[in-house]
Amino acid sequence: MDKDAKIYVAGHRGLVGSALVRELARLGYGNLLLRESRELDLRNQADTLALFQAERPEYVFLAAAKVGGIAANNSFPADFIYDNLMIQNNVIHSAYLNGVAKLLLLGSTCIYPRLAPQPIREEALLTGPLEPTNEPYAIAKIAGIKLCQSYNRQYGTRFISAMPTNLYGPNDNFDLDSSHVLPALMRKFHEAKVSGSPSVTVWGSGTPYREFVHVDDVARASLFLMERYEGWEPVNIGSGQELTIRELAEKIREVVGFTGEIVFDSSKPDGTPRKLSDVSRIHQLGWRHGIELMQGLRDTYAWYLANLC
Numbered sequence: 001m002d003k004d005a006k007i008y009v010a011g012h013r014g015l016v017g018s019a020l021v022r023e024l025a026r027l028g029y030g031n032l033l034l035r036e037s038r039e040l041d042l043r044n045q046a047d048t049l050a051l052f053q054a055e056r057p058e059y060v061f062l063a064a065a066k067v068g069g070i071a072a073n074n075s076f077p078a079d080f081i082y083d084n085l086m087i088q089n090n091v092i093h094s095a096y097l098n099g100v101a102k103l104l105l106l107g108s109t110c111i112y113p114r115l116a117p118q119p120i121r122e123e124a125l126l127t128g129p130l131e132p133t134n135e136p137y138a139i140a141k142i143a144g145i146k147l148c149q150s151y152n153r154q155y156g157t158r159f160i161s162a163m164p165t166n167l168y169g170p171n172d173n174f175d176l177d178s179s180h181v182l183p184a185l186m187r188k189f190h191e192a193k194v195s196g197s198p199s200v201t202v203w204g205s206g207t208p209y210r211e212f213v214h215v216d217d218v219a220r221a222s223l224f225l226m227e228r229y230e231g232w233e234p235v236n237i238g239s240g241q242e243l244t245i246r247e248l249a250e251k252i253r254e255v256v257g258f259t260g261e262i263v264f265d266s267s268k269p270d271g272t273p274r275k276l277s278d279v280s281r282i283h284q285l286g287w288r289h290g291i292e293l294m295q296g297l298r299d300t301y302a303w304y305l306a307n308l309c
Helices: 015-026 045-055 070-075 077-097 132-155 181-195 215-230 245-256 282-283 293-308
Strands: 007-008 061-062 102-106 160-166 166-168 199-203 208-213 235-237 242-244 261-265
Touching: 007 015, 015 061, 015 215, 045 061, 045 077, 045 261, 061 077, 061 215, 061 242, 070 077, 070 102, 077 102, 077 160, 102 132, 102 215, 132 160, 160 208, 160 215, 166 181, 166 215, 181 199, 181 293, 199 245, 208 215, 208 245, 215 235, 215 282, 242 245, 245 261, 245 293
Parallel strands: 007 061, 061 102, 102 160, 160 235, 166 208, 199 261
Antiparallel strands: 208 242
16 A cells, blocks of 8 residues: 555544554554544445545545444344444445445454354354354354455455454453453453452353454554455454463453452353464464563553543
């Protein structure tokens, strides 16, 4: 991408979008097209098309999405499938109609079957049933992948997709009702430390395995793929390293400095038992993650203290 190319980052206020903006600015890309959701509702087809017609972006990073943890997905399944389908449909179709040179759709490794062979290769897509707790979101993201592939096949577009594993970092959502596991645990441990609570309760048994990747690594990987990848198949973005939720909770407890007990509530759902991504495809292309988990947790907690406390 030329440094003066007009680049639209859809969802620039979110976790991934804000990291993309930081990375693009760091590398000297100054012609960024940014719109907040109060300025532009990407679920609205006419308004989305009008933006593309007026601004004519050359490159698009589609990071806008409705996201959340198990509780949010269980509570608002209709919102998760409708909002994400509408956002993707409108942005991808408008990109095609207005001659966007290249588009990157960002999804999630929750698109893969619940019991996919581990580590999960990109070829596992659509080979088995999905995890019920996030099925509506996963179906929407699968539709986005297929939409990109279909436009490439029919219209010759260059629309690619990347599937990051569990994300964390600055600008994460720390709301206990809608956040993912890592920021939720970080807030719980912090509030327990401040209040002097003797324990923190964690949803589930603590036995599921999860993989985490820092959002700044995802931003770097996204730019890497925009520059170097032309394939139609999705590309996993992750660390290739996993740990149990219990181990994660213990690491966050250490970073926060909480000295109380961790209690696991097995009456709450665990979600997928294991979800480790196979990152050999992106490794073969030449990219690897650079931020290890403990350093990332320390940086994220420092951001939380500076911005949300």
